[in-house]
Every structure is written in structure tokens, then in C-alpha cells.
Amino acid sequence: MTGDPLFAPINFGEISCANRIVMAPMTRSRAAPGDVVTGLHQQYYGERADAGLVITEGTQPSIHGKGYCRTPGLHEQSQIDAWRAVTGRVHAAGGRVVVQLMHVGRVASRHNKPPGARTVAPSAVRASVQMYTDAAGMQDCDEPEALTLAEIPAVVEEYAHSARLARAAGFDGVELHAASGYLPMQFLTANTNLRRDAYGGAAANRARFVVEIMEAICGAVGASRVGMRICPANPFNDVEDPEPELTYGSLLDAVAPLGIAYLHVVRSPRRAVDAFAIARRHYSGPIIVNDGFHGDSAREAIRGGVGDAVSFARHFIGNPDLVRRLRDGLPLAGFDRHTLYTPGPHGYVDYPRAPA
Numbered sequence: 001m002t003g004d005p006l007f008a009p010i011n012f013g014e015i016s017c018a019n020r021i022v023m024a025p026m027t028r029s030r031a032a033p034g035d036v037v038t039g040l041h042q043q044y045y046g047e048r049a050d051a052g053l054v055i056t057e058g059t060q061p062s063i064h065g066k067g068y069c070r071t072p073g074l075h076e077q078s079q080i081d082a083w084r085a086v087t088g089r090v091h092a093a094g095g096r097v098v099v100q101l102m103h104v105g106r107v108a109s110r111h112n113k114p115p116g117a118r119t120v121a122p123s124a125v126r127a128s129v130q131m132y133t134d135a136a137g138m139q140d141c142d143e144p145e146a147l148t149l150a151e152i153p154a155v156v157e158e159y160a161h162s163a164r165l166a167r168a169a170g171f172d173g174v175e176l177h178a179a180s181g182y183l184p185m186q187f188l189t190a191n192t193n194l195r196r197d198a199y200g201g202a203a204a205n206r207a208r209f210v211v212e213i214m215e216a217i218c219g220a221v222g223a224s225r226v227g228m229r230i231c232p233a234n235p236f237n238d239v240e241d242p243e244p245e246l247t248y249g250s251l252l253d254a255v256a257p258l259g260i261a262y263l264h265v266v267r268s269p270r271r272a273v274d275a276f277a278i279a280r281r282h283y284s285g286p287i288i289v290n291d292g293f294h295g296d297s298a299r300e301a302i303r304g305g306v307g308d309a310v311s312f313a314r315h316f317i318g319n320p321d322l323v324r325r326l327r328d329g330l331p332l333a334g335f336d337r338h339t340l341y342t343p344g345p346h347g348y349v350d351y352p353r354a355p356a
């Protein structure tokens with residue numbers, strides 16, 4: 001590869017991307033009532049569409065998958081219509097965009113859920129985590145109901161259905177959020193999965209739910225439009241995995257034959273665990289690496305074969321023109337953490353571009 005490795009084109013399955021700068025998924029809690037995206041989302045994503053690939057904020061595939069305030073959904077016609085305007089904006093700017101499907105499982109408060117929504121998990125183990133709710137301020141997470149064996153196929157189908165709707169909404173593909181201690185990772189991890197049936201116990205059993213989701217999504221939209229995000233051994237949201245190589249080796253060995261578009265790997269916060277190396281050992285397709293990269297370290301990661309592309313989250317918040325800044329070596333702006341999750345345009349679409 002000659003020239004700037006960040007600007008070499010890359011194909012993730014059928015998704016052809018102009019460069020290797022990926023916008024990482026970021027929950028920003030700006031959805032309107034009905035969990036629909038708005039004109040603000042069109043502007044926010046449209047302005048960042050010169051990334052090779054934009055990955056949206058975590059988006060619930062069903063009402064049961066919602067846990068936080070003001071997160072968008074992708075299960076109703078109104079939500080499809082609203083997302084279509086976002087994907088249209090990204091495509092009009094020459095970009096590519098996939099939706100991240102995120103089911104929070106037990107990381108939820110009923111105060112943030114619509115009527116009729118359940119809180120489910122592999123086992124009835126409450127997350128020792130608090131979350132913000134618009135209705136009642138900070139709240140403990142609710143104790144989840146353990147999914148019965150008979151209920152699991154319907155949850156898997158929620159993902160597949162949402163993936164089909166994603167294509168109807170104009171997305172180039174979908175990414176399964178299997179990191180950050182949400183429902184898929186709750187199945188993968190022994191302290192949150194106490195099941196004694198085919199979905200619990202040995203690593204291959206703990207991986208089964210995620211593998212079934214991946215098979216279902218790939219069946220729905222084609223594997224060449226499906227990615228998966230993992231972060232081995234991340235304790236975020238009260239999960240604890242003492243054997244990440246075993247867990248993720250099992251998962252990736254089972255997913256590998258599907259031939260998915262990409263694997264998105266977040267660096268492990270545990271120094272002894274090299275998540276990128278685990279990924280390379282068990283998966284031979286394109287890998288997007290994430291966490292803590294800046295321009296030069298991203299170039300180094302691609303040149304050194306650690307990853308094939310690099311995703312940036314926080315740098316994209318305050319730099320709508322991050323791609324240009326990386327290309328031209330311009331300084332990067334910071335961001336205000338107080339407006340990360342607040343409603344409205346402030347701190348979302350009002351960060352300036354660098355002077356021309």
C-alpha cells in the first residue's frame with residue numbers, strides 16, 4: 001500500500017468504502033418520541049458522510065431492546081421512514097452507512113422503556129449499574145427476566161426482522177452490537193449467563209445465541225452486508241469474563257464460515273488481553289480496530305496489519321470534518337461531555353468545521 005493508508009479504498013463484503021476511516025457507533029440520545037430519528041440526525045450523519053463507513057448509534061431492534069433515554073428504534077414503519085432520510089443524506093454525500101443493532105438486555109430501567117416492553121437477559125441477574133432516566137433521574141437497572149428456551153427464537157427473529165427493515169430504510173448493512181455488556185455479551189459471559197441449557201456453560205454454548213443471531217441476520221440481508229462488534233474482556237456494565245480467548249475464539253470460529261463483511265474489534269481494557277490478536281487468530285476477513293486511535297496510530301495499525309481500517313468515536317463528536325482534518329494534518333477539536341446525551345442541537349450539530 002503506497003500513500004496514506006487511511007485513504008486507501010476498502011471493501012467490507014459488498015460495501016465498498018472510499019477510505020479506511022470509520023465513524024464508530026455513538027449513542028447520542030437525540031431521538032424524538034416514538035424512538036424516531038429527526039432532521040438533526042440527517043445533519044449530524046450527513047456532515048460526517050466522508051468517512052469511508054458511518055456506523056450509527058446503537059438502535060433497538062424491538063421495544064424490549066431499549067434501555068436508555070431517547071435511543072432510536074428500527075422496528076416500526078415511522079422509524080424506517082425517518083431513517084430513510086438519514087441514509088439518503090449519507091448516500092447523497094457519497095458515503096456508506098450501516099445501522100448498529102443494539103439490544104441492551106438487562107442494562108435497562110423501566111422508566112426508559114415504552115409500555116409493554118420487557119427487560120430480558122440470559123439469567124435473572126441484575127446489573128449493578130445505574131442509568132439516567134428522563135422520568136426519575138438516576139435509577140438502578142431493573143432485575144431482568146430470564147429468557148425461557150422457548151422465547152429465544154423470537155428474540156433472534158427480532159434482530160433478523162430489524163435487519164430486513166434496515167435494508168428497506170436504505171442502509172448498506174447492519175452491525176450486531178455484541179460488546180459493552182449488552183444482551184449478546186450477557187449470553188457470552190459466565191457471570192451474567194448462569195444457564196444450564198444449550199445456551200449456557202461451555203464457551204460454545206455461551207456463544208450459541210450470538211451465532212444464531214448472526215446466522216439469522218445473514219440469512220435476512222446477506223452475510224456480505226453484516227458486521228459484528230466485540231470487545232473481549234471489557235468489564236463495562238458489570239460483566240466479567242476470565243477466559244476471553246476461549247469465549248471469543250469459540251464465537252469467531254463459529255461465525256467465520258458465514259463470511260461476514262467485517263469484524264469490528266474494540267481494544268480490551270485488560271492489558272494482558274490482546275483483542276486484536278485474538279480476532280486475527282480466529283477470523284480472516286476485514287477487521288476494523290477501535291479505541292483511542294489518532295491519525296498516526298491509526299496509520300500505523302493499518303500498515304502493521306493490526307487492523308484493515310480504524311474507527312473513531314470521540315474525535316468525530318467535535319470534528320464534523322474529521323476526515324479532512326486527518327487528511328490535511330489539521331489540529332483536532334475537543335468536545336463538551338455535558339452535551340453528549342442531551343436533547344437538541346447543542347453539542348450535536350453545532351461544532352464548527354476547521355477554517356478553509
Ligand SMILES: Cc1cc2nc3c(=O)[nH]c(=O)nc-3n(C[C@H](O)[C@H](O)[C@H](O)COP(=O)(O)O)c2cc1C
Pocket residue numbers: 024025026027028057058100102177179180229266290291292293311312313314315340
Ligand atoms: C458518547 C458515546 C456513545 C457511545 N455509544 C456507543 C454505542 O451506541 N455503541 C457502541 O458499540 N459503542 C458506543 N460507544 C463506544 C465507541 O464506539 C468507542 O468504542 C469508544 O468511544 C472508543 O473509541 P474512541 O477512542 O475513538 O472514542 C460510545 C462512545 C461514546 C463516547
